[in-house]
Amino acid sequence: xxxxxxxxxxxxxxxxxxxxxxxxxxxxxxxxxxxxxxxxxxxxxxxxxxxxxxxxxxxxxxxxxxxxxxxxxxxxxxxxxxxxxxxxxxxxxxxxxxxxxxxxxxxxxxxxxxxxxxxxxxxxxxxxxxxxxxxxxxxxxxxxxxxxxxxxxxxxxxxxxxxxxxxxxxxxxxxxxxxxxxxxxxxxxxxxxxxxxxxxxxxxxxxxxxxxxxxxxxxxxxxxxxxxxxxxxxxxxxxxxxxxxxxxxxxxxxxxxxxxxxxxxxxxxxxxxxxxxxxxxxxxxxxxxxxxxxxxxxxxxxxxxxxxxxxxxxxxxxxxxxxxxxxxxxxxxxxxxxxxxxxxxxxxxxxxxxxxxxxxxxxxxxxxxxxxxxxxxxxxxxxxxxxxxxxxxxxxxxxxxxxxxxxxxxxxxxxxxxxxxxxxxxxxxxxxxxxxxxxxxxxxxxxxxxxxxxxxxxxxxxxxxxxxxxxxxxxxxxxxxxxxxxxxxxxxxxxxxxxxxxxxxxxxxxxxxxxxxxxxxxxxxxxxxxxxxxxxxxxxxxxxxxxxxxxxxxxxxxxxxxxxxxxxxxxxxxxxxxxxxxxxxxxxxxxxxxxxxxxxxxxxxxxxxxxxxxxxxxxxxxxxxxxxxxxxxxxxxxxxxxxxxxxxxxxxxxxxxxxxxxxxxxxxxxxxxxxxxxxxxxxxxxxxxxxxxxxxxxxxxxxxxxxxxxx
Numbered sequence: 001x002x003x004x005x006x007x008x009x010x011x012x013x014x015x016x017x018x019x020x021x022x023x024x025x026x027x028x029x030x031x032x033x034x035x036x037x038x039x040x041x042x043x044x045x046x047x048x049x050x051x052x053x054x055x056x057x058x059x060x061x062x063x064x065x066x067x068x069x070x071x072x073x074x075x076x077x078x079x080x081x082x083x084x085x086x087x088x089x090x091x092x093x094x095x096x097x098x099x100x101x102x103x104x105x106x107x108x109x110x111x112x113x114x115x116x117x118x119x120x121x122x123x124x125x126x127x128x129x130x131x132x133x134x135x136x137x138x139x140x141x142x143x144x145x146x147x148x149x150x151x152x153x154x155x156x157x158x159x160x161x162x163x164x165x166x167x168x169x170x171x172x173x174x175x176x177x178x179x180x181x182x183x184x185x186x187x188x189x190x191x192x193x194x195x196x197x198x199x200x201x202x203x204x205x206x207x208x209x210x211x212x213x214x215x216x217x218x219x220x221x222x223x224x225x226x227x228x229x230x231x232x233x234x235x236x237x238x239x240x241x242x243x244x245x246x247x248x249x250x251x252x253x254x255x256x257x258x259x260x261x262x263x264x265x266x267x268x269x270x271x272x273x274x275x276x277x278x279x280x281x282x283x284x285x286x287x288x289x290x291x292x293x294x295x296x297x298x299x300x301x302x303x304x305x306x307x308x309x310x311x312x313x314x315x316x317x318x319x320x321x322x323x324x325x326x327x328x329x330x331x332x333x334x335x336x337x338x339x340x341x342x343x344x345x346x347x348x349x350x351x352x353x354x355x356x357x358x359x360x361x362x363x364x365x366x367x368x369x370x371x372x373x374x375x376x377x378x379x380x381x382x383x384x385x386x387x388x389x390x391x392x393x394x395x396x397x398x399x400x401x402x403x404x405x406x407x408x409x410x411x412x413x414x415x416x417x418x419x420x421x422x423x424x425x426x427x428x429x430x431x432x433x434x435x436x437x438x439x440x441x442x443x444x445x446x447x448x449x450x451x452x453x454x455x456x457x458x459x460x461x462x463x464x465x466x467x468x469x470x471x472x473x474x475x476x477x478x479x480x481x482x483x484x485x486x487x488x489x490x491x492x493x494x495x496x497x498x499x500x501x502x503x504x505x506x507x508x509x510x511x512x513x514x515x516x517x518x519x520x521x522x523x524x525x526x527x528x529x530x531x532x533x534x535x536x537x538x539x540x541x542x543x544x545x546x547x548x549x550x551x552x553x554x555x556x557x558x559x560x561x562x563x564x565x566x567x568x569x570x571x572x573x574x575x576x577x578x579x580x581x582x583x584x585x586x587x588x589x590x591x592x593x594x595x596x597x598x599x600x601x602x603x604x605x606x607x608x609x610x611x612x613x614x615x616x617x618x619x620x621x622x623x624x625x626x627x628x629x630x631x632x633x634x635x636x637x638x639x640x641x642x643x644x645x646x647x648x649x650x651x652x653x654x655x656x657x658x659x660x661x662x663x664x665x666x667x668x669x670x671x672x673x674x675x676x677x678x679x680x681x682x683x684x685x686x687x688x689x690x691x692x693x694x695x696x697x698x699x700x701x702x703x704x705x706x707x708x709x710x711x
Contacts, residue, residue, distance in 0.1 A: 029114025095150015138178025231277030238277030534608025
């Protein structure tokens, strides 16, 4: 989107500007990937072939949900896709092995990798073939970086900070970078690498659109009182925009959903800037700007409504001085009755006449028998002049008035009525309830931003009545209010059904560094990283995947704040509580090496349960450097020597699972082997942290979880 500025005025005349940064919204690569995906859905959707993207196409849940409704699902690897189906490569790209696996499975691959990312992949592949060491500057967990590394046969080194660059020494390097990082990070890493290595080539592969987006965001932030950065919480480039904006404008807010908007702060500021990440659709940007505009001008709207009420009072005074208009409902006193018509005094300079055929009589009879002089009667104006100087009235037409009564009752009782959308007009649509026509503003047509009302024309929608002016034959409806009420009811029902301790099925919706948000039937709960597994995780995606269905236990509920805390590891026993049922001394187990120390290695039997292989138990020969024998991540077999349940320690032996050498070799090894070193007391667990550091980490984790819940 190009830069644009909206100018508004508050009730006091003060001018407010909302400026949208240049290059906000979809970048070329993301727009191209989405376009290709939608084309595939239109082409293959009705032909019975399944369509999936490999991973989340873009970091925006609303777009992913829309694609799902169009028949585009998601898998995380070619092996998960149905044979013969269609698999779309997202803009981030994939490793070389991905395409080989897809071909083996007979998949049709639609490659939507961003051309800028493809260039980085080719540079990494070529440098690796030439025998050079490739360094990728970026986030090692980002899918783009994982893909680039895959084109270097997974030999490339990934550096995320200048400090990490200090650890690389004595190599001939070719440097590339993630397309969405900041230039300052690349410069800092290169400076450190130059100190201890030979730099063959430096490729600044930061996307030009990323640089333009970041520069535009920084310039706008410098001149703004408040900045709103729009994008998904998992979007790397949106997070960087937020960091840049925060640097120049302290009053910066990260907005993923419309509910995140700080409208109270918006009302206080006169210069508001808006930036958006590369995965943010244009309609969401417009929706955010529209919501801010509505908040800014709300006071002015209320002032206009007060003026309308004043005008209504003036109209009542004027009524006695003017003739009623055509279609108006009037009440008057009967002054004369014949068998052909009734004459009514309307309090103006002309009398009204109701002909017999406009009486809508419920029973047969003469008018003189049914009406008397002095009676009050209500009727509708058909003509302001019947040719004889009178106002032509109709009681029959008052049947329409019953429909207005129903509308008024719905307004008073806050009930729902069904209306039909008949046409689009400026600012909204016209909707009819029986014989009554009403107006639905575009902002009240749905619970999301609507630019064009074409999809609603001809549909019947449930609405709430928000305003009625029967005197002017006007009514205002809101479908958005109905949707909000239904959503609130649904959420209330869900809260009523849930209790602490319940185990419910949920779907993993999105990740953060501190956990995962899980949809448990309409409500999102926080599954903190510490509650996922009895073992230690660095990131939730090590154990979970987006869209995965899991059974979670409700740990706590706070209805007032709308927060629910969930647990997954509680579904299985804590390993030490059932250790006697699964393990015994002498048993041979298979586990993964998770940590290596000078005195031995720690092997994970299962998440939350580790055992120590002392250096003397690694092999029958003398071992001086345990890293020469085994490595972190290696699967090994070991025999259980001791289980200390009180101290929660397990002693293991790898050599006990090996074939013993000849007797003379054993004696020779025994003579050469040093005395068995005692394992330091502080090193008998996988990871010992001083008490002060543990306390600091606990505080930091608690604060992070609390902030996550607030979001």
